[in-house]
Amino acid sequence: MTRLTAALVILGLVILVTWALWQRSTAAEARADLAEQRLAESQQREAQHQMIIDSLWDNARRQANQRRALAKQQAALTRIASNRLATIEELQRENQALRAWAGTRLPDAVIRLRKRPAVTGAGAYHQSVRDPQPLQPARE
Template identity: 40%
Template sequence: MTTLRQSLYGLALLAALAGLLYIQHQRVEIAQGATQLATERAQTAEQQSAAHLQTITKLTAALDSERIAQQQLQTQTAGIRQQLRTSQQQIEELKRENEDLREWADTQLPAAARSLRTRPAITGAAAYRDWLSRRNAMHPVPNAAADQRSPAD
């Protein structure tokens, strides 16, 4: 083997070694980039988790206060129902004791008063709003008084 061949083999060996080192360097950089990306994603996930935990805590507190309010309302409702039963019992006792009151309670209400208690089956907010707007509608008077001013005056 000649010196030239040995030199070429040495250069080829050095070039192959340099190529391997370059490839290894690229792999290390890619791994570092992936590690950095994973670290950033983990931090983002931790931040989102903390935000979700804070939201859960707020919602739990709101739910607890709603439950307390609901329990108070149920207690108040029970008290009101008890008062209603007591009032109804008192009315029944008074009816039994007083003949005039019993006769008065058994009479029918006038038609105008009965119409105040009647209403159609309402399904939804829109139907209720329509019923309210039609209920007390003002109708124009057919013959206006002579001393009234017209709206343009």
């Protein structure tokens, strides 16, 4: 009977060791699955962040291109304005009638128009419409 008891004890120990190893393996697999899940979530967040970064870089490049285009346009408009001003000044120097016309006083309605502040938004427009000194139509 001692052999049978020894065999049962050995069998019990083998079962106990096998069960402990199985529990340890299951826990390791659960930790590995959790680590894989966290890695996948991290990679997904990284991809989203990279997409945001790429769109911000694209936006910055587009804005830089727009700034360059606007600077070129502004330079062209400045050249045109200075050329026109030079032409006007040249014409005034050359033409006596134009010089006399340029020296005359502007009509009162135009002077009031020039004295009004620039309208720079909806509130300023509303205030300018409510102005107590509206422009009068020209009389013939």
